[in-house]
Amino acid sequence: MKPIKISEAVVRRLPIYLRYLNEMSASNNKTVSSQDLGEKLNLNPAQIRKDLAYFGEFGRKGVGYNVDFLIEKIRQILKLDKTLNVALVGTGNLGRALSNYNNYIKDNMKIVAVFDADESKRGTMINHLTVLPMTALEQTAEQLDISVGIITVPAQEAQNVADQLVAAGIHGILNFAPVVLKAPKDVRIHTADFTAELLSLAYYMDHNHSQDEGEM
Amino acid sequence: MKPIKISEAVVRRLPIYLRYLNEMSASNNKTVSSQDLGEKLNLNPAQIRKDLAYFGEFGRKGVGYNVDFLIEKIRQILKLDKTLNVALVGTGNLGRALSNYNNYIKDNMKIVAVFDADESKRGTMINHLTVLPMTALEQTAEQLDISVGIITVPAQEAQNVADQLVAAGIHGILNFAPVVLKAPKDVRIHTADFTAELLSLAYYMDHNHSQDEGEM
DNA sequence: TAGATTGTTAATCGATTAACAATC
DNA sequence: TAGATTGTTAATCGATTAACAATC
Numbered sequence: 001m002k003p004i005k006i007s008e009a010v011v012r013r014l015p016i017y018l019r020y021l022n023e024m025s026a027s028n029n030k031t032v033s034s035q036d037l038g039e040k041l042n043l044n045p046a047q048i049r050k051d052l053a054y055f056g057e058f059g060r061k062g063v064g065y066n067v068d069f070l071i072e073k074i075r076q077i078l079k080l081d082k083t084l085n086v087a088l089v090g091t092g093n094l095g096r097a098l099s100n101y102n103n104y105i106k107d108n109m110k111i112v113a114v115f116d117a118d119e120s121k122r123g124t125m126i127n128h129l130t131v132l133p134m135t136a137l138e139q140t141a142e143q144l145d146i147s148v149g150i151i152t153v154p155a156q157e158a159q160n161v162a163d164q165l166v167a168a169g170i171h172g173i174l175n176f177a178p179v180v181l182k183a184p185k186d187v188r189i190h191t192a193d194f195t196a197e198l199l200s201l202a203y204y205m206d207h208n209h210s211q212d213e214g215e216m
Numbered sequence: 217m218k219p220i221k222i223s224e225a226v227v228r229r230l231p232i233y234l235r236y237l238n239e240m241s242a243s244n245n246k247t248v249s250s251q252d253l254g255e256k257l258n259l260n261p262a263q264i265r266k267d268l269a270y271f272g273e274f275g276r277k278g279v280g281y282n283v284d285f286l287i288e289k290i291r292q293i294l295k296l297d298k299t300l301n302v303a304l305v306g307t308g309n310l311g312r313a314l315s316n317y318n319n320y321i322k323d324n325m326k327i328v329a330v331f332d333a334d335e336s337k338r339g340t341m342i343n344h345l346t347v348l349p350m351t352a353l354e355q356t357a358e359q360l361d362i363s364v365g366i367i368t369v370p371a372q373e374a375q376n377v378a379d380q381l382v383a384a385g386i387h388g389i390l391n392f393a394p395v396v397l398k399a400p401k402d403v404r405i406h407t408a409d410f411t412a413e414l415l416s417l418a419y420y421m422d423h424n425h426s427q428d429e430g431e432m
Numbered sequence: 433t434a435g436a437t438t439g440t441t442a443a444t445c446g447a448t449t450a451a452c453a454a455t456c
Numbered sequence: 457t458a459g460a461t462t463g464t465t466a467a468t469c470g471a472t473t474a475a476c477a478a479t480c
């Protein structure tokens with residue numbers, strides 16, 4: 001209907017809303033205001049209302065938002081109402097850690113296959129899944145209807161793996177390797193760049209914070 | 217000298233520049249232009265020049281930037297020219313994975329202590345470090361001059377851990393728990409929220425991409 | 433010199449926030 | 457009704473990009 005372009009910033013906030021709403025629902029809260037959400041999530045209430053309003057009129061004036069209804073709506077928006085199958089490539093420490101988060105992210109994104117280029121890993125079990133060789137990627141991706149790939153290989157191999165994922169028809173990549181990946185523009189790449197997060201954190205340490213710091 | 221406020225967006229790009237410059241240096245490239253950097257990092261060259269210009273005149277007109285000089289400068293800006301000591305709290309799969317990245321992030325951020333609330337983990341060795349109980353946090357932080365904490369505990373415990381880190385005098389936190397943490401504003405919190413990254417990725421999957429997608 | 437590329441200003445674009453009428 | 461809170465417009469703020477003089 002509305003051909004309004006939704007900005008990335010908005011989309012990135014939706015999972016944050018969802019997460020907190022799930023908590024509220026679990027503790028039997030029925031309604032929530034943008035005010036409440038803003039306080040809990042350190043966001044401006046107006047921003048939250050605006051974000052949600054892009055997708056519909058989900059609230060009631062004078063009342064707020066119905067928690068369970070809003071959960072349902074956000075899940076629909078994010079397409080978490082249907083299961084997305086995920087392939088994980090790279091079975092080092094991080095890959096193994098993530099495959100355990102599988103249950104945690106039970107939000108309908110499910111790791112259904114695990115790959116590793118290292119032949120010696122072949123056949124190893126990781127969280128109920130057998131480690132497959134990269135040569136099996138294309139066929140497995142098709143058979144299991146995999147649409148998302150997670151990359152947890154060393155930086156030098158990441159672009160190569162990304163290329164293989166793209167060749168296997170995958171349209172979304174969550175990249176943990178500390179490198180900027182190239183892909184056709186119909187492939188969406190999100191980078192979980194915690195080394196960059198850590199290094200940028202250093203910038204803010206021990207700063208004398210000029211004159212404008214209002215310590216109490 | 218210049219009291220110009222540097223935006224977060226700028227600071228977050230610096231480690232990305234640094235990373236690629238290190239690669240260039242390793243392969244013996246002497247100079248680089250904002251054009252080159254932009255192409256490799258998917259960024260606008262003007263943005264890169266502007267980012268760097270906040271901190272000084274690092275380039276030469278008609279020539280570009282000296283790679284090693286720029287590395288040195290960015291390291292100074294990010295304060296990576298002196299070692300920052302880091303405490304890691306939470307020794308689950310992710311915590312163990314990260315402590316192995318330690319050598320990787322040898323950029324002068326060093327995990328010097330590991331903590332876990334679980335008594336049964338106490339005394340276990342992780343990557344040459346003995347797991348300490350949370351009660352040892354405050355004293356250890358002071359003794360080892362720890363300024364940054366990494367949180368890899370379950371979401372329900374994260375805020376509690378953050379409070380303890382703050383109480384121990386830590387001013388920077390890298391949080392891996394999928395929750396929004398509260399802290400005094402002189403404490404800098406970066407969140408490595410890969411579950412949110414993954415869920416927001418779902419939004420972009422299978423989209424019919426309206427009419428404007430130029431598939432070939 | 434001619435070509436390349438910076439540093440920087442101005443223009444554009446986009447995102448956040450404030451404000452408030454509508455209304456529950 | 458009075459109080460609360462949404463949805464939305466307008467105002468503000470900030471970040472990105474274009475353009476170009478300076479200059480190597």
